[in-house]
Amino acid sequence: MTNHANNPTVGGKTSMKTIREAINDALREEMRRDPTVIVLGEEVSGGAGCEGEDDAYGGVFGVTKGLMPEFGRERVIDTPISEAAIIGAAAGAANNGLRPVAELMFFDFIGVSFDQIFNQAAKFRYMFGGKSKTPMVIRGTVGGGWRAGAQHSSMLHSIVTHVAGLKVVMPANAYDAKGLMVQAIRDDDPVIFLEHKVMYDNACEVPDEQYCIPFGEASFPRQGSDVTIVAISNMVTHAITVADILAKEGISCDVIDPRTVSPLDHEAILESVEVTGRLVIIDEGNPRCGLASDIAGIVAEHGFYSLKAPIRTVTAPHTPVPFAPELEDAYLPNADKLMIAVREVLAAGPSGA
Amino acid sequence: MPYSTEFLLSVYRTMKTIREFEERCVKEFEGGNVPGFTHVSNGQEAIAVAACIDLSDKDIIGSTHRGHGHCIAKGCDVGGMMKEIMGRSTGLCKGKGGSMHIADIDKGMLGANAIVGGGPPLVNGAALAAKTLGTKNVALSFNGDGSANQGTVFEAMNMAVVLKLPHIFVYENNGYAEGTAANYGVGSNSLTDRNAGFGMPAECVDGLDFFATYEALKIATERARNGGGPTAIEAMCVRFDGHFIGDPQLYRAKDEVKNARKNQDCIKIFRERVISEGWLKAAAMNAIDKEIMAEIETAVVDALAAPHPDPATDLMSDVYCSY
Incomplete structure (x- = not known):
């Protein structure tokens, strides 16, 4: 489904894999290759100290299932519910010879651990004059759609x-999830790896061998010349839906999935807007000081003369995520909302239809 | 008789209401009527009731993700709770909170909390307000053997001691932090010894025994109300269900839950005690059972018929400004 035209060529056998399986593969193969890679977090295995089965969870979403039986509890570490200590331990271990992959079960829990992330891990390399490496990955699940409140x-x-010193990765398919996770583990800086919880079962062909996808290189799930749609994570799904509907009307959308939002592939976005002159950004985050307004700002500053119509953003409203299904559905950006924005942008400006 | 009949009937009614509410939640969840994920507290009823029965609406509690029992014990409306859990606009939080974020400020219920360890610092704040304003109100936080390992909880305990706050820390030790054993996750052999290390009176009680739990909490609450500062009570108990409804609980021993339901049921233990002591008659409790079943049935029927929120008006309300 995804066009990987700009990805490094990976030969050999492929298999149909879900995002869950692709991340699990990446972790397992990196742990086999490099004994300094460890996994830690709450129930990354599950059942520690219990009388029942070991590996009872493998992470609450099953992403790390099977790692503990292969690598043991020394390298797949179930922790107490202590997020600040989990992240601090990962950062300290990363400075001292390990490559930890720490899990925040729900990324909402950064609140409990944020000092260890933004004041500590993110700043070490710069603050210590480049003498310190912090090769750690923080995995976390993000996003709505689960009625989780x-x-x-x-x-x-x-x-x-927003935090300088962090790299932020948001895969939208299994192929990217594997290649980006391998890169994240091998990267010498702290990487935040955000997995959308409604996407875990999305599957595509994934190479069996290990491969890296470099950070800061967007992919183009659909290519076109009439309008640019920038989407990340689960919003890529909606962008593809809209592009495929409009393709039948003879309108071609250039769908850009940055894959990593820090570093961000500015060039890909600016080059696309140079061709299309029209830009819609869809983002599940809140609108203020968010990714959508950030990208809109970049294009307004550096691509202003390419624009034929005002930039449009499609985001969640500026509220917390509501619980009731009707409210959550209304809260989340979707293909219908994106379609309205895209049609408005297509109709606006000097050469609008 | 050390307890009034009225008190004992009230205790029984509340414990049984929690049990039936939780069992029905499981059923309604499995029937597809409860969105999201839900954590039930059946098996732990005695602690919730022992902690809350002497509190007024002006006394504050802070709860956990496993908070339905605390809500009911604190006097929250069962119908409003069921509606909230089903995401209806007439629920306690207008359907915006759900099971993990249920709150009723009018009843002194500061909220369930989906962040483990999120509550105790806030409850310190409620206790600080009571102390500063001289209201003689107290504040009580529910914690688990899981949240006991959060830094926020350590900080809250230390500050409560430093500021001599009227805060009762209740630790429901059901043996499991989600799917990790307490005997693994709690590094010291005893949570109570660790609590005492913060410099407050700390006690461990049998949380299956309502009376033992109540007597310990009564002393703690009176101490707090009279300016004596915080207390930590660890109550040993059993979780009858999984971490969440639908948890396959592979980490638990075979027949563990079955045996617990048979031999470690705090409501059965209460019934046997009050009957053997001659304090209550079985018939009186059976009559209450019937009333509760009817009350829960009404709550479910009403909740299923209750209006859903309207995105046009409800999505953007209760927020300070809109974009």
């Missing part, structure tokens, strides 16, 4: 994107 559904990527 305000404290388990947030889309907080913009907060970590």
